């Protein structure tokens with residue numbers, strides 16, 4: 308069964324599945340009690356039962372749709388009927404379909420059917436957020452896709468093809484399960500609560516229910532495309548899989564299959580230049596025209612169905628005032644009602660992030676196996692004329708950059724309101740400089756000053772960078788984050804003529820550079836325990852501000868990197884990597900600066916504290932709310948001069964004093 312997560316054997320084979328939320332709750336209790344083996348068994352059983360539920364819905368949906376007695380009468384779809392008769396037919400067919408579905412579920416899940424396994428919305432959301440759940444659910448096709456990509460990178464297109472095809476089939480199957488879940492009772496719970504006060508008429512209620520089902524089905528694209536541990540979906544999930552497929556087919560000489568796949572990409576994006584020219588090339592190589600050759604049927608069906616749903620959702624948006632956030636960027640403009648286009652266009656244009664996606668390079672280096680999907684090695688140390696440096700792209704989606712930029716902006720706004728407007732950079736009088744630590748972000752989120760999504764993403768992203776940096780530079784020895792800082796530098800208007808200085812003078816991160824001798828002294832006040840540095844850029848809409856590496860003389864530039872959303876520059880923090888930042892002469896440049904250490908004692912304590920602060924209230928263990936709430940505003944660490952390291956004593960009972968790192 309392709310959609311079954313691997314390794315989930317039933318606890319008691321042959322038994323009917325138990326309610327996933329109850330199993331899950333039991334699993335969490337066992338977990339809290341330290342009964343690991345039992346917790347794992349229960350959590351897996353919860354996943355299995357959730358999967359069985361999804362499968363039942365999908366299978367019953369398909370079989371009831373095919374059952375002649377329950378299928379929609381053919382007249383409904385075609386010939387016009389005398390007025391009034393469609394209504395009777397539709398409602399009668401609806402009753403028959405509901406009856407069929409109920410009986411089918413009872414057959415497969417036992418008496419009570421799906422209702423017995425009803426999942427409460429709160430638990431269901433918690434269930435959804437769990438990484439193990441995501442992991443198990445999606446591991447199947449991701450394993451296939453990752454292996455496919457890896458094989459492609461090693462020029463093994465022939466071996467990659469079955470894996471890529473398997474991944475595509477599995478992601479389509481996953482999409483079906485997700486869509487089938489949209490008709491389940493749990494999706495509608497929130498809606499019932501919402502509408503408790505009003506009681507819409509028969510048709511308004513049916514329409515409302517139908518729209519919610521459609522909204523949910525459309526969201527499945529994003530659900531399926533979101534990788535474990537990520538907050539945002541991989542953009543263009545299906546088209547990018549199809550691109551890999553046509554390239555691989557072409558490489559092994561399967562020209563007709565290459566054509567089918569490239570035509571499928573063109574169904575999504577009829578103007579895709581790369582696909583159009585690939586098509587022309589394949590057709591030329593094929594020689595005589597093949598009239599039977601068209602796009603893949605599965606993709607054609609997927610697109611037609613999706614467009615049908617979008618049409619109805621946009622109609623309802625225009626006429627019934629319902630909402631619809633289209634998860635796809637390939638929807639033809641002609642599908643969007645004129646009245647809504649203007650608004651959507653405005654939303655598009657106000658997005659601060661950059662547009663062209665990083666070019667996918669083929670994976671050639673053994674370490675690339677460790678790279679997360681969508682992340683590419685753009686330049687290695689050789690290309691950067693040095694040692695232990697790398698530029699990686701694709702760590703963040705444009706939406707993630709947007710969220711982090713918004714976080715920086717909101718936090719700076721909060722600082723400005725409390726009197727910190729116009730703080731000059733410690734490095735140059737021609738720029739403003741704002742820094743946000745993870746703890747500060749978490750505190751601001753708790754206080755409601757910034758969104759908690761941004762603060763959570765900050766933690767998530769820093770962990771993503773740590774994982775990659777470790778995999779790339781230190782696979783054998785764990786690296787810890789020692790300091791995480793979201794930094795924005797903005798040009799001060801009217802002070803940019805003939806600037807000769809830098810945004811950040813040339814330096815090394817863990818030693819004191821002596822340009823005359825080229826030596827670098829690894830001793831205080833340098834942060835000697837820093838082993839690897841990472842800069843994750845969030846935007847490129849500013850002038851100047853490129854990062855550059857120099858020779859130890861601090862003068863001869865050896866490499867230069869232009870910041871952009873999702874680009875990570877990672878390098879060892881020593882004298883082999885002197886670097887600086889050119890003046891930012893217009894706009895605002897934001898980056899997440901991260902330093903990693905091998906020394907566990909220098910692990911960033913604030914990271915863990917921030918994580919605690921951002922826990923969902925339901926997950927919080929008896930915490931002294933009053934202490935937390937009461938002390939926060941007064942303990943608010945105001946921005947400190949970032950040029951100096953300083954000692955901050957934590958007065959919270961039981962927490963030892965410790966050094967808090969700054970720039």
Ligand SMILES: O=C(O)CCC(=O)C(=O)O
Nearest residue numbers: 811816842854888898900
């Ligand atoms: O923002 C950058 O590109 C570099 C900053 C830097 O080198 C530092 O903060 O140590």
Ligand SMILES: [Fe+2]
Nearest residue numbers: 814815816886
């Ligand atoms: Fe630096």
